[in-house]
Amino acid sequence: MRELTYVARRTVEWREVPEPRLRSDGEAIVAPVAATPCDVDSAILAGHGFIDPPFALGHECVARVVETGDAVTSVAPGDLVVVPWSINCGGCDRCRAGLTAHCAAVPHMAMYGAPLGGDWGGLFSDLARVPHADAMLVPLPAGLDPVAMASASDNWPLAWRLVAPHLKARPGARVLVVARGSVGLYVCDIARALGASAVHYVDPDAEHRALANGFGATTAETLEPTPHGFDIAVEATGRVEQLALAVRSLTPEGICESAGNHFRPGELPLLDMYLTGVTLRVARDNVRAHLPHALDLAASGAVAPEKVVSHVLDWDDLPSALPENHLKPVFTRAVD
Ligand SMILES: [Zn+2]
Ligand SMILES: [Zn+2]
CATH class of the missing domain: 3.40.50.720 (NAD(P)-binding Rossmann-like Domain)
Known part of the structure; x- marks a missing residue:
C-alpha cells in the first residue's frame, strides 16, 4: 500500500510499504476516506517541526472499517469511524481517568503521523492499523459529513x-x-x-x-x-x-x-x-475522552465546521497538493 511520507521541507511522497495486518483479535484495519492536515502538520511541512524526516504523516481522518478482529464489538467492516490521533487502550488507570493521551499501556507519545512512541504509520496512508479498536474508534454520528468532520481526530x-x-x-x-x-x-x-x-x-x-x-x-x-x-x-x-x-x-x-x-x-x-x-x-489533548461531546455538538447543527474546509481534493493528489499553503484541505476517496 501507499504511505504518504514527509521527506523534506514542503515535500511529501508516496512510499510503498506492506499492508498492515491485525496483530490481535482486538484490532481493526481502517481505510481513511477523508483526511486533513492538523495545524501542526502545516508547521511540520513548513519545516518548523522537531522530528527529522522521513516519516509517515497524517493524524486526522474519518475512515471506513475494512477488517476487525474477532473480539471487536463496537464497530464492523463498512462502518465510518473517527480515528483519534493518539493511541490508547481504554482500560488502564490513566485512560479510565480520561487521560487518553497518556495511556500507560502503550509507549509514551504513541500516535499516528509522527514516529513518537513507536511507528503507528500515518492517516494519509491507504490503510492504518488500530489497536484497541473498541476503545479508540468512534462511529461517525449519522448525518455528519466525513469531509466536514475529517478533523474530528484532533x-x-x-x-x-x-x-x-x-x-x-x-x-x-x-x-x-x-x-x-x-x-x-x-x-x-x-x-x-x-x-x-x-x-x-x-x-x-x-x-x-x-x-x-x-x-x-x-x-x-x-x-x-x-x-x-x-x-x-x-x-x-x-x-x-x-x-x-x-x-x-x-x-x-x-x-x-x-x-x-x-x-x-x-x-x-x-x-x-x-x-x-x-x-x-x-496540554496535549486527551481527545478520546471528550470526542463524543465534540461530535454531539457538531451533530446538533449549532456549529458549522464545514465552513473551515478550504479545499476538497482527490486522495491521489496528496503528494502535490498537501505541501501547498491551504487552510484546511480535505483529501477524499471512495472506499466501499
Ligand atoms: Zn494534531
Ligand atoms: Zn490506557
Whole structure:
C-alpha cells in the first residue's frame, strides 16, 4: 500500500510499504476516506517541526472499517469511524481517568503521523492499523459529513476542549482567540454557539479573519494587550510571544488555554500573570475522552465546521497538493 511520507521541507511522497495486518483479535484495519492536515502538520511541512524526516504523516481522518478482529464489538467492516490521533487502550488507570493521551499501556507519545512512541504509520496512508479498536474508534454520528468532520481526530475536539468546559463554568464569558489555522476558527464557531458574549479573533491572515467574522467574531491582524479584556484566552499559534500577549489580556483569575507546539523557546510574563491571577494550561489533548461531546455538538447543527474546509481534493493528489499553503484541505476517496 501507499504511505504518504514527509521527506523534506514542503515535500511529501508516496512510499510503498506492506499492508498492515491485525496483530490481535482486538484490532481493526481502517481505510481513511477523508483526511486533513492538523495545524501542526502545516508547521511540520513548513519545516518548523522537531522530528527529522522521513516519516509517515497524517493524524486526522474519518475512515471506513475494512477488517476487525474477532473480539471487536463496537464497530464492523463498512462502518465510518473517527480515528483519534493518539493511541490508547481504554482500560488502564490513566485512560479510565480520561487521560487518553497518556495511556500507560502503550509507549509514551504513541500516535499516528509522527514516529513518537513507536511507528503507528500515518492517516494519509491507504490503510492504518488500530489497536484497541473498541476503545479508540468512534462511529461517525449519522448525518455528519466525513469531509466536514475529517478533523474530528484532533483539531475539532481540541477546539471544543479549549473553550467549551470554560464557557460552561463562566456562562457568557468574553473569549479571545489568537490563532493561525483551523483550531482557532473552530474555537470561534464553538464559543459563539455556546453563548460567549464576545469573541475576538487575532490572525494576520485575511482569509482566516473573514471566516472568523462569519462565525460572529470581531477580528484584528495583531493584538494589543487588553488588560482585563477577556475572561478566557485561547492561543493556537505555536508562538510564545503570542501566548504572552494572550495572557496579558485576561481578566483577574482568567483562564488561558494553549494548543501548545511551541517548537522555539520564549518568555512568559510570569510576574504579570501572578498579579492578574492567570491559570494557564498547555496540554496535549486527551481527545478520546471528550470526542463524543465534540461530535454531539457538531451533530446538533449549532456549529458549522464545514465552513473551515478550504479545499476538497482527490486522495491521489496528496503528494502535490498537501505541501501547498491551504487552510484546511480535505483529501477524499471512495472506499466501499
Ligand atoms: Zn494534531
Ligand atoms: Zn490506557
